[in-house]
Amino acid sequence: MEAVVVTEKSGADILVEALADLGVEVIFGYPGGAVLPIYDALFKQAQASGGRRAIRHILVRHEQAATHAAEGYARATGKPGVVLVTSGPGATNAVTGITDALLDSIPMVVITGQVPSTLIGTDAFQEADTVGITRHCTKHNYLVKDPAKLGATIHEAFHIATSGRPGPVVVDVPKDVQVATARYSRPGPIQHKTYRPQVKPDLAAIEAAVDMLAAAERPVLYTGGGIINSGPGASQLLRELVRLSGAPVTSTLMGLGALPASSPNWLGMLGMHGTYEANWAMNQADLIIAIGSRFDDRVTGKLEMFAPTSRKVHIDIDRSSINKTVRIDLPIVADAGHALEAMVKVWKARAHPKPDLADWWGRIAEWRAKDCLQFPEGDGTTIMPQRAVRALYEATKHRAPIVSTEVGQHQMWAAQHFGFEAPNKWLTSGGLGTMGYGLPAAIGAQLGHPGALVIDIAGEASIQMNIQELATATQYKLPVKVFILNNEYMGMVRQWQELTYESRYAHSYSDSLPDFVALAEAYGWKGIRIETLDALDDGIAAMLDHDGPVMVDCRVAKLANCFPMIPSGASHTEMILQANEVSGTLDDEAKALV
Amino acid sequence: MHIREEKTERHTLAVIVDNEPGILARIAGLFSGRGYNIESLTVSEIAADQSVSRITIVTSASVETLEQIVAQLDRLVPVHQVTDLTTQGPHVERELALVKVAGTGDHRIEALRLGEVYRARVVDATTSSFVFEVTGGREKIDTFVTLMKEVGLVEVARTGIVAIARGREGA
Numbered sequence: 119m120e121a122v123v124v125t126e127k128s129g130a131d132i133l134v135e136a137l138a139d140l141g142v143e144v145i146f147g148y149p150g151g152a153v154l155p156i157y158d159a160l161f162k163q164a165q166a167s168g169g170r171r172a173i174r175h176i177l178v179r180h181e182q183a184a185t186h187a188a189e190g191y192a193r194a195t196g197k198p199g200v201v202l203v204t205s206g207p208g209a210t211n212a213v214t215g216i217t218d219a220l221l222d223s224i225p226m227v228v229i230t231g232q233v234p235s236t237l238i239g240t241d242a243f244q245e246a247d248t249v250g251i252t253r254h255c256t257k258h259n260y261l262v263k264d265p266a267k268l269g270a271t272i273h274e275a276f277h278i279a280t281s282g283r284p285g286p287v288v289v290d291v292p293k294d295v296q297v298a299t300a301r302y303s304r305p306g307p308i309q310h311k312t313y314r315p316q317v318k319p320d321l322a323a324i325e326a327a328v329d330m331l332a333a334a335e336r337p338v339l340y341t342g343g344g345i346i347n348s349g350p351g352a353s354q355l356l357r358e359l360v361r362l363s364g365a366p367v368t369s370t371l372m373g374l375g376a377l378p379a380s381s382p383n384w385l386g387m388l389g390m391h392g393t394y395e396a397n398w399a400m401n402q403a404d405l406i407i408a409i410g411s412r413f414d415d416r417v418t419g420k421l422e423m424f425a426p427t428s429r430k431v432h433i434d435i436d437r438s439s440i441n442k443t444v445r446i447d448l449p450i451v452a453d454a455g456h457a458l459e460a461m462v463k464v465w466k467a468r469a470h471p472k473p474d475l476a477d478w479w480g481r482i483a484e485w486r487a488k489d490c491l492q493f494p495e496g497d498g499t500t501i502m503p504q505r506a507v508r509a510l511y512e513a514t515k516h517r518a519p520i521v522s523t524e525v526g527q528h529q530m531w532a533a534q535h536f537g538f539e540a541p542n543k544w545l546t547s548g549g550l551g552t553m554g555y556g557l558p559a560a561i562g563a564q565l566g567h568p569g570a571l572v573i574d575i576a577g578e579a580s581i582q583m584n585i586q587e588l589a590t591a592t593q594y595k596l597p598v599k600v601f602i603l604n605n606e607y608m609g610m611v612r613q614w615q616e617l618t619y620e621s622r623y624a625h626s627y628s629d630s631l632p633d634f635v636a637l638a639e640a641y642g643w644k645g646i647r648i649e650t651l652d653a654l655d656d657g658i659a660a661m662l663d664h665d666g667p668v669m670v671d672c673r674v675a676k677l678a679n680c681f682p683m684i685p686s687g688a689s690h691t692e693m694i695l696q697a698n699e700v701s702g703t704l705d706d707e708a709k710a711l712v
Numbered sequence: 713m714h715i716r717e718e719k720t721e722r723h724t725l726a727v728i729v730d731n732e733p734g735i736l737a738r739i740a741g742l743f744s745g746r747g748y749n750i751e752s753l754t755v756s757e758i759a760a761d762q763s764v765s766r767i768t769i770v771t772s773a774s775v776e777t778l779e780q781i782v783a784q785l786d787r788l789v790p791v792h793q794v795t796d797l798t799t800q801g802p803h804v805e806r807e808l809a810l811v812k813v814a815g816t817g818d819h820r821i822e823a824l825r826l827g828e829v830y831r832a833r834v835v836d837a838t839t840s841s842f843v844f845e846v847t848g849g850r851e852k853i854d855t856f857v858t859l860m861k862e863v864g865l866v867e868v869a870r871t872g873i874v875a876i877a878r879g880r881e882g883a
Contacts, residue, residue, distance in 0.1 A: 253738060254745045258789040261733070278789060312730050313789045438783035441776065706713035 126299035129265035129291065130159035133229065136272040137173055138163065139304045142200050144174045144191060144565055146184035150204025151244060152231030155296035157202075176565060176594060179586035181208050183558035185215020185286075186547075186584070189224045190559030193545045194520055195566035196349055198225040198280050205231045206244030209290075210251065214552060216286045217255040221549025222372060223347055225284035227275050228252075234294040235263055248290045257285030258313075263292070266300035277308045282315025283436040284347055315435060319452030324460040325468075326448055327407060327431045331461075332470040334405035336478045337365045338428075340388065340417075343372030343548070344410015344435060344454040346541045352376070352455035353541045356409070358462050364472050366482060368396035370411050371533055372548040379537030385482070386491075389417040390684045391530040394490035395482055397682075397690035402481065403428040410434065410454035413444040414549070415711075423689030433457045490682045490695055491534055496675055501651050503528065503603045503674040507535040507575065510601060513658045518543065519571040520563045524556040524580030527609035530680045532575040554583025557600060561587060564596040571599070571662070578604040578671075579628050588641035591667045599661055600669040602634060605676045613679045617694075618686075618704045638669035648672045686711040720772040722751065723798040724805060724875045725782065726883045727767040730790035731757055738788055739767060748773060748781050752807075752872035764792065768874050795883040802878040808871045809853045814841040815864030823863040830856045841866070 127135070133156055137145070149157045164172045178184040181203045188199025199219075203212050209230040219226045233242040249261045258278050262268050268291065275287040331337055339360065345352045353376045360367055360383050367377045368388040377384055386393030388400055397419075400406065406428045411417070413432075418424040421443060432439070432446040433454060440449040450457055493504040507528075521536055522545040523529040529546055538544050545563055547555040556574040564572045574581075581602055591598050611626040635645030644664045648657035648671070661668045682693045687708030729735050736755055743750050752770040773781060778796065785794045797803040811832070813823045820840075827834065827844050830852065836843035846856050850873060857868055877883055 249734060250737070253734065253741055310789075312792050436787065438780060438787050440783075441779055445776075710713060 124301050126301055128155065128159070128297055128299050129268050130155035130296040132265060132269045132300065132302040133272060133291065133296070134159040134163045134173065135302060136269045137200065138171050140273065140276050142173055144176060145200045145202050146176045146178055146187045146191070146562065147202030148178055148181050148184060148204065148208060150208050150231065152205035152233060152293050153202060153208075153296075155293065156229070156231065156291070175202075176561075176590065178558065178590050180584065181211035182214050182554065183561075183584045183587045183590070185212050185219065185226070185228065186552070186555045186558035187562035187565075187587075187590075188226050189215065189219050189222070189555075190522060190545050190562030191566045192224050192226060192562075193346075193559070194542050194563035196542065197566070198227055198276060199562065201226065201228040203228065203230055204244065205233055205248065206246045208244075209246055209248040213251060213255060214550075216252055216288065218547050218550040218552045218555065219286040220255050220257065222547065223284050223343060224286065225280040226286040227272075227279050228286060228288045230288060230290045231296070232261070232290045232292040235292040236294065238292065248288065252288045255286070256288050257283075259288040259290065261290045261292075262295055264300070265295050265298045268295065268300070269302040270305055273305050274308060274310065277310065278313060282313075282317070316437075316451050317435065317453040317456055319433070319450050319457045319460050321460065323448060323450045324457065325464050327433075327450065328461050328464045328468065328470070330405055330429065330431060330448070331363050331365065331407060332465070332468070332473060334473070335475070336402060336404040337363070337475070338385075338399050338403040338406050339365050339367045340369070340400065340406050340408045340411055341367060341373045341376050342370040342409070342411025345373055345376040345458075348410065348453050348455035350541055352458055355455060355458035355462055357381075359458055359465070362462065362465050362470070362472065364475050366399055366479070368392070368399065370414065370417055370548070371546060373411060374533060374544045375538035375541045378539040380539060387533055389414075390419070391534065391680055391682065393534075394488045394682055394693060394695065395485035397684065397693060398485045399482055400425050401690040405429050405431070407431045408433065409458065412439045413442065415443070418444060419684045420687055420689045423691070425690075488695065490693075493678070493681075496651075499650050499652075501648070501654055501672060501674045503531050503605065503678050504535050505651070506601075506603055506654060506672050506674055507531045509654050510573070510575070510658055511536045513655065513662065514571060514573065517571045519573050520545065520560075520567060522546065522556040522559040522563060522572070522574045524574070524576045524583075525551045525553045526577045526580055526611075527605075527613065527678075527680045528575055528577040528580075528603040530610075531603070536575070553580040557581060557584050557587045557598075558590075560598040560600070561591055561596055564591075564598050565594070573599045573601055576600055576602045577609060578602050578606065578631060578634070579608040582632075585637070588638065588643055588667070588669070592642040596667060597665055598667050600667075601661070602669065602671050603674050604631075604634070604671050605674050605678065606631065607676060609678075610680070612677075616679070618709060620703060634669055634671035644668045646670045718774045720774055721778065721798075722770060722772045723778050723796055724803065724873060725769045725771065725785070726795045726797055726875065727769060727785055728792040728883070729765050729767060730792065731759075731763050731765045732790050735765070735790050736767075738790070739769070739785070742784055742788065743771070746780075746784060748777065754872040754874050768872070770873050793883065795877075797875050797877055797883070800877060800883070803875050804878060805849055805873050805875040806847055807850055807853055807873050808845065808847045809857065810835070810869045811844045811846060811857060811860055812841060812866040812868070813844070813860050813864045814866050816840055819863045823860065826856070826859050826863070832856065
């Protein structure tokens with residue numbers, strides 16, 4: 119009998135092999151002293167594999183962008199995003215994106231280099247307490263001190279990042295652990311000692327929820343990012359439940375696309391910049407079924423006045439989301455997809471007829487008649503930002519584009535005026551509200567879907583927060599499109615100053631803007647400027663015709679506001695629909711809210 | 713505008729955790745990060761192989777926040793189990809204190825007499841000082857320490873509360 123020779127490998131080789139075993143195809147990263155052994159292992163792996171199972175490394179220009187690109191990749195593909203950065207500033211630069219992924223429940227594994235374990239605690243060069251810093255912005259994190267445990271830790275990190283409520287996991291690897299050797303064998307299915315997320319719902323609770331839905335006179339399904347995270351199957355099941363129950367559906371910012379925007383049951387987004395019909399339906403409902411959504415303050419408005427007449431069912435994979443801000447009558451801890459599947463099954467088994475919701479739909483029709491997303495068209499020359507988003511939508515909808523955004527007015531206009539027909543097409547920073555998210559997220563999405571049309575709808579202020587990533591798209595020949603709604607203001611800040619501080623525009627003007635066309639060209643992109651309404655459609659067509667990356671500087675009306683809007687401290691029934699309803703002041707209680 | 717304070721209750725939680733590096737920082741950080749109070753926190757290994765620790769936390773919060781605290785603790789990856797002993801039913805709470813008093817003459821005699829009343833053991837003695845070991849609920853120890861101030865209290869070391877449910881069932 120031949121003896122089995124198990125050779126030891128370096129920690130760096132173990133790490134790369136574990137990533138390959140986990141099916142990782144793309145890593146977003148930036149090298150540095152404390153990750154050099156890992157980079158060398160990646161280099162050798164790419165050569166040895168001859169392309170097969172080679173992990174593709176995408177060199178970003180700033181570590182924050184690596185995390186957002188990983189988020190965009192994860193959101194668009196459903197696979198976890200993987201990031202590799204060095205110690206110290208590499209890790210601290212990644213913190214914003216890690217926090218962003220935590221707030222929006224994005225599966226992500228971040229590998230950070232660390233100074234050698236013998237130097238930890240000595241204020242060594244590029245030392246930062248990465249596990250300490252990221253403890254509160256990760257789902258979980260690890261400092262690996264033994265190469266023999268590195269492989270298992272990486273597998274466990276992916277398990278935790280991708281199961282239950284997804285989130286970011288950081289694995290901090292000291293440089294000596296990358297160099298030291300140990301054995302690695304691919305572990306079997308992970309049976310974690312303490313971490314066992316509940317994904318299957320309690321059947322009795324599902325039956326109760328279905329009976330409540332069948333009996334409700336004024337139901338609303340309030341859906342969120344949990345449905346997107348559950349996978350495309352959950353969106354199909356939502357559509358099936360809507361078909362059976364005839365219930366109207368509204369969604370959070372993160373849940374757009376789970377139900378097609380073209381569905382007659384679609385009320386539009388709810389909340390601060392949600393539609394009149396969605397917010398009134400929530401206010402007047404007798405039953406709200408929340409599925410994979412978390413009653414965020416942007417959704418509820420004033421809590422004491424939120425949905426006062428309804429009973430509430432809350433389906434969420436995270437028990438701590440239930441009863442966090444809003445009291446729930448029927449809590450169901452489960453994955454959204456499993457819960458929807460069970461609801462559809464129970465509905466059919468009980469042979470509930472489709473409820474007669476004619477009266478309810480009649481009231482909804484009255485609210486819809488307000489046509490709350492209507493906007494003043496301007497002088498015929500100036501481009502209204504809403505018009506620009508609609509023109510972009512009309513020109514691209516047949517290609518089912520993936521749309522990312524930065525954060526601010528343009529983000530809300532995109533959410534309001536761009537119709538999403540499918541999940542995984544909408545990438546935005548919802549929870550953390552991170553300016554600079556959109557361009558790297560678009561890069562990540564394009565890498566996951568090389569053939570797709572990927573557009574970052576941006577603002578001229580946000581885009582500058584990760585503008586250096588233009589080079590990344592150029593290097594990897596990624597044909598992403600950046601469509602800047604340029605109003606020369608940090609528009610949402612300016613809008614709040616107009617509404618709350620009597621138009622005292624403190625530091626919200628985007629002064630000294632670059633020439634975006636020249637800037638695009640300097641990075642090897644095509645640059646297009648659109649200045650008047652009559653040039654809008656042609657400009658968009660020119661952007662779409664170019665098969666490389668394009669940056670469009672679309673000059674829009676400077677002082678347009680994003681409506682409808684629930685002012686801070688107000689309830690769903692106190693929406694501002696037009697500028698002439700704005701008073702310009704708020705009391706201190708409202709000013710203190712974000 | 714003024715900051716409003718909400719009505720709170722004091723609860724004792726038992727948290728069973730995997731004994732991994734940083735677990736205490738995770739728990740303490742959760743409380744500070746989410747704005748919860750910690751009145752007392754004790755931690756010690758409870759398994760023969762040192763793999764599991766029991767953390768006893770006394771916290772004050774509104775009823776709604778207490779429910780959140782339990783759910784948030786339960787969400788931490790290395791947490792096995794969280795029990796709100798106050799909600800769950802009758803339980804025993806104990807704390808141990810070491811109390812040093814210094815003095816001579818009447819003070820010294822009075823300190824010894826009070827120690828007997830409170831069933832405190834003398835664990836160290838010099839001609840001019842004692843160290844008492846006293847065990848009991850928080851209030852008993854508070855009272856004992858207050859009394860010792862009058863007879864020459866030097867310093868106090870307290871363990872914080874440990875607690876366990878009454879009856880045969882585990883947490």
